[in-house]
Amino acid sequence: MTLLDTTLKQGSRISPLVLISRYGTFVAFVALILFNIAVTPHFLSWQTFNVNLTQVATIVIVATGMTLVISTGGIDLSVGSLMAISGALAPMTFMGKLFPIENTALAVALAFVIPVAVAALLGAFNGLLVTRFSIQPIVATLVLFIAGRGIAQVMTNGNLQVFKTPSFQFIAMGNLFGIPAQVVLMLIIAALAYALIRYTVLGTQILAVGGNERAARLTGIPVKRIKIFVYMISGALAGLAGLVVIARNSASDANVVGLGMELDAIAAVAVGGSLLSGGRANIVGTLIGALVIQLVRYTLLANGVPDAAALIVKAGLIILAVFIQQRADKV
Amino acid sequence: MLTLIKPKSSGDLARMGVLLALAALILFGALRYDNFLSPFNILSFLRYNSMFTLIALGMAFVIITGGIDLSVGGVAACSSVVAAMLSTHSWWAGLAGGIGAGVVAGLINGLVVTKMRIQPFIATLAMMLASYGTALLLADNQSVSVSYDTGFTVIGQDDFLGLPIPAWIANGAYIAGWLVLERLPSGRHILAIGDGEATAGLLGLKVDRTLTIVYLASGALAGLAGVILASQFGAGQPTEGVGWELFAIASVVVGGTLLTGGAGSVGATLAGALLLALAFNILNFENGLGWISLSAYWQSVIRGGFLLVVVILQAKLDSNRKVD
Amino acid sequence: MSLLLSMQDITKSFGGIAALQGVSLEIREGEIMALVGQNGAGKSTLIKILTGAYQRDGGAIRFDGNDVSFSSPAESQQGGIATIYQEINLAPQRSVAENIYLCREPRKLGFLDRKVMRDGARKVIRQFKLDIDVDMPVSRFSAATRQMVAIARAVTQDAKLLIMDEPTSSLDEREVAVLFDTIRTLQKNGLAVLFIGHRLDELYALCERVTVMRDGRTVAAGPLAGLSKMDLVRNMLGRELAAFEALGRDLQATGERPVRLQLDNVGAGVRVRDVSLSLREGEITGLAGLLGSGRSETARILFGVDKLERGNISFGGQARHYLEPSAAIADGIGLVSEDRKVDGIVPDMSIRDNMTLALLPKLRKNGIVDRRRQDEIVVRFIKTLGIKCASPDQAIKELSGGNQQKVLLARWLCTDPRVLIIDEPTRGIDIGAKTEILKLLRNLADDGLSVLMISSELEELLAAADRVTVLSDGVSVADLPRQDLSEANLLAAMAHQVN
Amino acid sequence: AAPPLAKKETYKVGFAQTESNNPWRIAQTESMKAEAAKLGYQLVYTDAAGSAAKQVADVNSMIAQGVDVIFLAPREEKPLIPAVMAAKKAGIPVILLDRNVDQKLAKAGKDYVTFIGSDFVDEGKRVAEWLAKNANGKSKVIELEGTTGSSPANDRKKGFDETINAAGGFEIVASQTGDFARDKGRQVAESLLQAHPDADVIYAHNDEMAIGAISAIEAAGKVPGKDILVLSIDGGKEAVQAVVDGTIAAVVECNPRFGPKAFETMARYAKGEHIEPWVKNVDKFYDGSNAKEESAGAY
Numbered sequence A: 001m002t003l004l005d006t007t008l009k010q011g012s013r014i015s016p017l018v019l020i021s022r023y024g025t026f027v028a029f030v031a032l033i034l035f036n037i038a039v040t041p042h043f044l045s046w047q048t049f050n051v052n053l054t055q056v057a058t059i060v061i062v063a064t065g066m067t068l069v070i071s072t073g074g075i076d077l078s079v080g081s082l083m084a085i086s087g088a089l090a091p092m093t094f095m096g097k098l099f100p101i102e103n104t105a106l107a108v109a110l111a112f113v114i115p116v117a118v119a120a121l122l123g124a125f126n127g128l129l130v131t132r133f134s135i136q137p138i139v140a141t142l143v144l145f146i147a148g149r150g151i152a153q154v155m156t157n158g159n160l161q162v163f164k165t166p167s168f169q170f171i172a173m174g175n176l177f178g179i180p181a182q183v184v185l186m187l188i189i190a191a192l193a194y195a196l197i198r199y200t201v202l203g204t205q206i207l208a209v210g211g212n213e214r215a216a217r218l219t220g221i222p223v224k225r226i227k228i229f230v231y232m233i234s235g236a237l238a239g240l241a242g243l244v245v246i247a248r249n250s251a252s253d254a255n256v257v258g259l260g261m262e263l264d265a266i267a268a269v270a271v272g273g274s275l276l277s278g279g280r281a282n283i284v285g286t287l288i289g290a291l292v293i294q295l296v297r298y299t300l301l302a303n304g305v306p307d308a309a310a311l312i313v314k315a316g317l318i319i320l321a322v323f324i325q326q327r328a329d330k331v
Numbered sequence B: 001m002l003t004l005i006k007p008k009s010s011g012d013l014a015r016m017g018v019l020l021a022l023a024a025l026i027l028f029g030a031l032r033y034d035n036f037l038s039p040f041n042i043l044s045f046l047r048y049n050s051m052f053t054l055i056a057l058g059m060a061f062v063i064i065t066g067g068i069d070l071s072v073g074g075v076a077a078c079s080s081v082v083a084a085m086l087s088t089h090s091w092w093a094g095l096a097g098g099i100g101a102g103v104v105a106g107l108i109n110g111l112v113v114t115k116m117r118i119q120p121f122i123a124t125l126a127m128m129l130a131s132y133g134t135a136l137l138l139a140d141n142q143s144v145s146v147s148y149d150t151g152f153t154v155i156g157q158d159d160f161l162g163l164p165i166p167a168w169i170a171n172g173a174y175i176a177g178w179l180v181l182e183r184l185p186s187g188r189h190i191l192a193i194g195d196g197e198a199t200a201g202l203l204g205l206k207v208d209r210t211l212t213i214v215y216l217a218s219g220a221l222a223g224l225a226g227v228i229l230a231s232q233f234g235a236g237q238p239t240e241g242v243g244w245e246l247f248a249i250a251s252v253v254v255g256g257t258l259l260t261g262g263a264g265s266v267g268a269t270l271a272g273a274l275l276l277a278l279a280f281n282i283l284n285f286e287n288g289l290g291w292i293s294l295s296a297y298w299q300s301v302i303r304g305g306f307l308l309v310v311v312i313l314q315a316k317l318d319s320n321r322k323v324d
Numbered sequence C: 001m002s003l004l005l006s007m008q009d010i011t012k013s014f015g016g017i018a019a020l021q022g023v024s025l026e027i028r029e030g031e032i033m034a035l036v037g038q039n040g041a042g043k044s045t046l047i048k049i050l051t052g053a054y055q056r057d058g059g060a061i062r063f064d065g066n067d068v069s070f071s072s073p074a075e076s077q078q079g080g081i082a083t084i085y086q087e088i089n090l091a092p093q094r095s096v097a098e099n100i101y102l103c104r105e106p107r108k109l110g111f112l113d114r115k116v117m118r119d120g121a122r123k124v125i126r127q128f129k130l131d132i133d134v135d136m137p138v139s140r141f142s143a144a145t146r147q148m149v150a151i152a153r154a155v156t157q158d159a160k161l162l163i164m165d166e167p168t169s170s171l172d173e174r175e176v177a178v179l180f181d182t183i184r185t186l187q188k189n190g191l192a193v194l195f196i197g198h199r200l201d202e203l204y205a206l207c208e209r210v211t212v213m214r215d216g217r218t219v220a221a222g223p224l225a226g227l228s229k230m231d232l233v234r235n236m237l238g239r240e241l242a243a244f245e246a247l248g249r250d251l252q253a254t255g256e257r258p259v260r261l262q263l264d265n266v267g268a269g270v271r272v273r274d275v276s277l278s279l280r281e282g283e284i285t286g287l288a289g290l291l292g293s294g295r296s297e298t299a300r301i302l303f304g305v306d307k308l309e310r311g312n313i314s315f316g317g318q319a320r321h322y323l324e325p326s327a328a329i330a331d332g333i334g335l336v337s338e339d340r341k342v343d344g345i346v347p348d349m350s351i352r353d354n355m356t357l358a359l360l361p362k363l364r365k366n367g368i369v370d371r372r373r374q375d376e377i378v379v380r381f382i383k384t385l386g387i388k389c390a391s392p393d394q395a396i397k398e399l400s401g402g403n404q405q406k407v408l409l410a411r412w413l414c415t416d417p418r419v420l421i422i423d424e425p426t427r428g429i430d431i432g433a434k435t436e437i438l439k440l441l442r443n444l445a446d447d448g449l450s451v452l453m454i455s456s457e458l459e460e461l462l463a464a465a466d467r468v469t470v471l472s473d474g475v476s477v478a479d480l481p482r483q484d485l486s487e488a489n490l491l492a493a494m495a496h497q498v499n
Numbered sequence D: 001a002a003p004p005l006a007k008k009e010t011y012k013v014g015f016a017q018t019e020s021n022n023p024w025r026i027a028q029t030e031s032m033k034a035e036a037a038k039l040g041y042q043l044v045y046t047d048a049a050g051s052a053a054k055q056v057a058d059v060n061s062m063i064a065q066g067v068d069v070i071f072l073a074p075r076e077e078k079p080l081i082p083a084v085m086a087a088k089k090a091g092i093p094v095i096l097l098d099r100n101v102d103q104k105l106a107k108a109g110k111d112y113v114t115f116i117g118s119d120f121v122d123e124g125k126r127v128a129e130w131l132a133k134n135a136n137g138k139s140k141v142i143e144l145e146g147t148t149g150s151s152p153a154n155d156r157k158k159g160f161d162e163t164i165n166a167a168g169g170f171e172i173v174a175s176q177t178g179d180f181a182r183d184k185g186r187q188v189a190e191s192l193l194q195a196h197p198d199a200d201v202i203y204a205h206n207d208e209m210a211i212g213a214i215s216a217i218e219a220a221g222k223v224p225g226k227d228i229l230v231l232s233i234d235g236g237k238e239a240v241q242a243v244v245d246g247t248i249a250a251v252v253e254c255n256p257r258f259g260p261k262a263f264e265t266m267a268r269y270a271k272g273e274h275i276e277p278w279v280k281n282v283d284k285f286y287d288g289s290n291a292k293e294e295s296a297g298a299y
């Protein structure tokens, strides 16, 4: 069968075009850094670098889960509330309020496991609403967005939990090879998610579910299980991020932990170039997207832009970054 | 609303469900609480919630096209500030200014979505930030008093033929919205765009223009809600409106409209908004009974649970959705 | 007659890859022009450029005496061009009537006149010999019905030029005849038609002139009357076509083979009432029937997409009840569905991933996709099926319709299935590739594969099937072995009335 | 005059709280509930979740339920006027807690009974006065503002800024919002300390942000109390303890325990006493000199 010659490019899978499109967000990122070097006082310092990385860590952790959810065509508004729940649970666990634990090491270990597991379960609950009851993701996760923080507040009666437990707080205050632990955590999670999408069967199946759900089902992909899985991962990562936040603050305040996180995370995903309609998951993009958002925030703060004006600038920059990203995609 | 009367598809059935739930909740309140059906409660309920029904209407149209408008709360806040500042000139300057601010925001939303091809979620998220920013700048971070001399406060605070004026405004908007969606050709176009923009384009629809107008309308309605906000409470409030978009989205969805677009009902959206608003009102009355003094925290847990029950019922009724 | 449309030297490239490199096309007023070419030759791209769905890179277009450059389909529609695009384009949740009148709704005092709209739609639909409720959303109907609605919409548009991109690919002969009658009537009123298709008989039956495209260029244009089919095909392919031989096996000669998959009195809903059929090892079983006779839905039940409500399915002698496609797949069953846009492609995904989607779990090595094997398989199928693409990493949505269909076929072939259900296997596939694909199926069957081939093309069934089961109104009314197969027998069985 | 209150054995009392998302508000609500329970009154409690408009609706639903008196912690000065007026029209006396309403539009004694609370402007002023006296050469101030647009943020800024500018020699190098929250306050402080390494004073509009700032200072490798003076308002237990420890230099109290005073004022009103238009809360001031002795009394 000699139809037209099919030129098959092998090996050189990354064409220059793809590279440019990847650089869309990256260009915005580099531009911001250059701008800061020129304008912001004391920008080029190790400590500044550190501050920005540690502050962005929780956004990246949550946004990674969000990327997976969004790539299946869903969205998860409940992440902030799940952070609050896990943030409320952890101190209750290691301070023995849930049930008395003698062994401190065990208590601290459980303080990691229980909150993350609970958050994962609640994530699975979101997934169940989406799959089993065919409730649309925005609304399904709106339920926990509203009720979740309430649950955390009820558990703590709205009160602040203050603690000093270095072994627990290691995930936010510790250092690994001179790098803050939460930054290491963020990098590991992003790398795992990247590998999941890029190299595994599951990753491709996730994208297929987001790209065309009916077709995915017809090729035997367990659509419902996959959806529940991504919501569960999103929940678990939100739970983990909640732990980082409270560990950093030596205090857990159910009223504010994770407040507004869903919007930051979604913005990071969008700026990073994943479509909100699903079918694509750009983890590196999400990482850079989160960094862009963080840098914008830092730039505005450090240059003394008042909050009101900062909101407007931030809005413009988000639009601009997404626009550049899309332009690059089209080349 | 006429479409509500004879269920043709399972979608209609879901809409009937909202009406039934609404009726059940009213009955529950009337039987359980004194003064629940007192004119005072009904009138103040309508006066206050007219703002939310207005933004839910705009949201319904946006969602029918397959989009979303997260900026409504911010736009309402910004419009309330503009309206309050202009109300010193005359009542209609306040009214026009507030709506105008909403129109501008909606127009920008529409253009960013259609011309820059930025997804509605992001475009309107940015507009939410920008409109709060603008509101705070204009108002210098404080509430702006309206003028009590130009008659501006009549819009929000007075009654006409026994009904609060904001309720009349909302009624008018809903009738107009119903006419557009059900009785005008443009309603068919809006629905078809929600079915799939690319397809609609190939069918010869002016997709960009229609979408821009829909976002503009949503902005204008949010602006109108902002005018009522300023007039009813005597101040333009730059920090008000937080979470209104979620209330509106929930109302639309509870009204049986799919977020994927292409279908939806104006009447059921109104029912959805009233249902959710009533849940708040009932919680207040329940607290007043004194059996259980619900903390604010329990209230949000209950509200979440209520939403859950409603959407699950909805999903059960709308069995059609499960087919594919 | 004067020229209605003239397109000169049209060029267009996507991301640096040329799709059209100098195409010219001329249509006179009131004539029916055929546009033919292999899959990926650029036919659909050409008409999308004409109607403003794409913008051209170069060239000139004159229409109705003016230089035109439509910026959107809306504009070309107003300019007098009605178009049916290759992938059926209707608003799925809108009713049949609304779809037919979208953008030119009848009005009374500015308001929608629903009565006029409904009555008008009923009239048009009846003209096409369809019997459907015009108030139902079009998504409720089969691909064929939707195609008819799209056609009805286009022909009532009162245009000067009607463009149809493969309108008959999912229709059976009855509807094709109705369609052609309608077109001829419209032609008498001065309408010109541009007709794209892969079925030569239809082209000869309908068209007066033909334009042949190859590799994004016009290679020939002229009257169809004097041109032999062989010459036309040679022009299209740039080579000779292998003879279209009879591929089916005579069962008496080969003897009875063991049954692999058996359906007994299967039913679900109202569309599938009582279907019995058996698929044997190494056989191609055809499934024939008129539009809406329940063939596609039978396949869906068999594959576990829709729920089995009545009757039994057995695989290799054992009872089966597939609740999900994955269960059927586990038994080695594959389904190439009828509607590639809705049920087939994952548009943003690469050809590679689309092709191996069903195979992926088997390509897993320690949870990770074995890229080497994947590449090997993808490259092999791109070659054997002659899929025209820039690279395996190209998004499938960028392929021409026929090439997408080939990728979907490969999706199942690469899983090495034991039973393959194909709903309209050669839909949109050009004549050169069609023979090759049927041959390929034959070879696979000879190696033991059971094929269930749902087809509206009698010619195809007659050529390739070993036996044909005929459905009428959701009931299997006949089971014809090879030796009894003839057009007359099939038509008689299909028209069979059950009650 | 404001509507009268009959003398009764027990009352149905409304309390319209503005929000419950910070420890201060929670303490205030607790105090109100505890006092009502002690007196055996029925408390109808609503939470406006930070929305002035909802708070008006909440008050309206209390009016509909026929409460005897309404305690209102107004979210904002102007938008709550309609609530005050509606209650007056319905003959229900209103007592304002912790924030006042616009005096041009409504008057104590006429439209509502009285306002019980502290003076936010004065709080900012007291912090500034302390700083002016005890700066020890420190002069570059980072200000962590409360939620943008909220009246305590506006007033605490106004009182501080005006006083410190008048004192001379001080410079506010950065002033950004930390949303009254510990985490946000810390992040903003971290960023601002990078951009302004020379800053040596941090003035936070509440305890939560001040505690966040302390952890930011430590992360930047500096010593709170020595390199950088931290000043705060609210004076909760944790903050007062920080004053004892020396990490916070000084804090002005803003006591949320309104219950006793609120119900006492109500009782006085029922008896027919004349109530002054502003029942002032007396707020303590903690610094190194008195924190240790007084810390037991902090809320």
Ligand SMILES: Nc1ncnc2c1ncn2[C@@H]1O[C@H](COP(=O)(O)OP(=O)(O)OP(=O)(O)O)[C@@H](O)[C@H]1O
Binding pocket: C014, C015, C018, C019, C037, C038, C039, C040, C041, C042, C043, C044, C045, C046, C086, C388, C389, C397, C398, C399, C400, C401, C402, C403, C428, C430
């Ligand atoms: N959006 C697009 N992006 C990239 N390439 C495209 C796009 N659309 C079409 N092409 C390429 O242009 C060429 C011509 O495609 P076209 O759809 O016009 O073919 P066709 O002649 O209609 O084929 P068929 O008979 O299979 O429908 C193909 O190689 C196709 O891959």
Ligand SMILES: Nc1ncnc2c1ncn2[C@@H]1O[C@H](COP(=O)(O)OP(=O)(O)OP(=O)(O)O)[C@@H](O)[C@H]1O
Binding pocket: C130, C131, C132, C140, C141, C142, C143, C144, C145, C271, C289, C290, C291, C292, C293, C294, C295, C296, C297, C298, C338, C456
């Ligand atoms: N009289 C009819 N005319 C047109 N469509 C019909 C008719 N009756 C049923 N249909 C449609 O046909 C579909 C069921 O047929 P199904 O697709 O299973 O059969 P099929 O024989 O495969 O038809 P097709 O050739 O259209 O694929 C239903 O979606 C139904 O809406």
Ligand SMILES: [Mg+2]
Binding pocket: C043, C044, C045, C086, C165, C400, C401, C402
């Ligand atoms: Mg084509």
Ligand SMILES: [Mg+2]
Binding pocket: C142, C295, C296, C297, C338, C423
């Ligand atoms: Mg079929």
